Amino acid sequence: MHEFEIIRRFFSGKITLQKDHVVIGPGDDCAVVRVPNNFELCLSTDTFIEGVHFPFQAKPALIASRLSAANLSDLAAMGAEPFGFTLAISSPEFTEHWLEEFSDQLEDDVEKYQNPLLGGNLSRGPLSLTMNIMGIVPTGTAILRSNAKVGDDIYVSGNLGDAAGGLALMEQIADQAVKNSSLLERYSSPVPRVDLGQALRKIATAAIDISDGFAADLGHLCEASGFGAQINLEALPLSTELVRTFGLEVARVKAIRGGDDYELCFTAEPDQASSIQQLSECLKLKLTKVGKISHDKSVSIKDKLGSPFDEIEGYQHF
């Protein structure tokens, strides 16, 4: 298929949306968008490479779902509302089957998050996808990493470690018991916390999404804020399925070190506790207090007896 036919059939005609802010969508030298007055634009870019960020021969739907979640999750961490994205794909070949499954999945996310495709690029090369996503926030309300204060409570959304558990199980996928594990879904189609992020604009002092692992990402937040963190090991939210599959010890390691959860880690002043409780009920999403921001500049994870848990390295890209 010719490049322009691929774009028409699977992208520009399918995963764009009629939105007032999109003046010119895909097809010209640039897309043209209108950012509303009194809003700021948030932007982030993420690359997914075969064999690095997803397994070889991964299903196109898994790739689309994880790429989309990773990018939306960056918007969520800023409190931004999705605005649109561009997508650059390189692939050794573009088959109809691959394109259809990939764009079907992307279409679901485009509709669900009202996040239209604005433009893109197709090339021949090793399988690699770069999404550049944009969101908007009312001027001055973006939630930064750098704003946590000593004494702030530290929260995480959902459960930690499930995606790392799911990834480990992918290698044993032939096993019928494994096939039914809910952890697989948590790896293959993570749910970015887009609504939570926007609701946190007036509540959180700082936020980051958990992509490299809880300890590593909390470490980034602490470093940016110039403080440290005290985390209660027993407070870390673990799914029943993760503990049942791997046992408590391994489940905790995955919760602390495992990446790909795309949950949010955020900080808030202690008097926000009841607002956060209400938000949790409203969104039907567990929000767990796991510790506090502290003066010392490291992330310390201890059990209730005060013994340190030493597994605090996150995912290292290199």
Added chain:
Amino acid sequence: MHEFEIIRRFFSGKITLQKDHVVIGPGDDCAVVRVPNNFELCLSTDTFIEGVHFPFQAKPALIASRLSAANLSDLAAMGAEPFGFTLAISSPEFTEHWLEEFSDQLEDDVEKYQNPLLGGNLSRGPLSLTMNIMGIVPTGTAILRSNAKVGDDIYVSGNLGDAAGGLALMEQIADQAVKNSSLLERYSSPVPRVDLGQALRKIATAAIDISDGFAADLGHLCEASGFGAQINLEALPLSTELVRTFGLEVARVKAIRGGDDYELCFTAEPDQASSIQQLSECLKLKLTKVGKISHDKSVSIKDKLGSPFDEIEGYQHF
């Protein structure tokens, strides 16, 4: 080197700029920018892959320069002023030498076009770079491909075919005579027509940048506008160096089919001729009338005797 050290040393500390519109630069989950009231945002994305868009073992400066030009050229074609960019790089390894030469070259372009780095992504993988660039235009003034009208004059900036000539010469680089050819520079560090694009906002009816080749890109413009074009073969601007190196016939084929020039092709009503002449003098940039928009829906290139020139295929990505 660790990812964050690379970012600090070669990117976030080096190729960002202090600009009022950049609220948050690299380092958080998203960059945050402020688009001025009464302006629209133009955005484009381009991927460069080793062995596809630049030769294996290409110098980092060549890669940076061509990547930057390709992206800035898309802004130029819309009449947009550079606003900033994100950059995703994947590479099998990141050496200090590579990073230094690459970021030095990028820094030059960042300064020259006042186009700051806003964020990015580094991954291990096959050498591939995706730049996502943004520009701004006063609301409603972006120059589209789709707006050409029958009777409009067709212009091109600069000379055509030099970059294709330069690429052909790269394979004979050991030859001393070749080493001094100005065509090499036209391939390795093309000049995006950023000032011209902005000046054309009130003059041009339509514009496109020449990246796939003159005939192919003019074809895109004609298709988007719903018309065709009559081009005078003898009018195509050729450099003395291109004709001297390859002879007139091959030079014309390169001018018509060769990609990578990053000149602008634009249309304007005939009564704009004197404004265009003035603009050419002001920018010290040749602007040549090469034909007219016509009713029939194809691009026809004929010599003065009316014989058609059949070489009108552009660069096919696949």
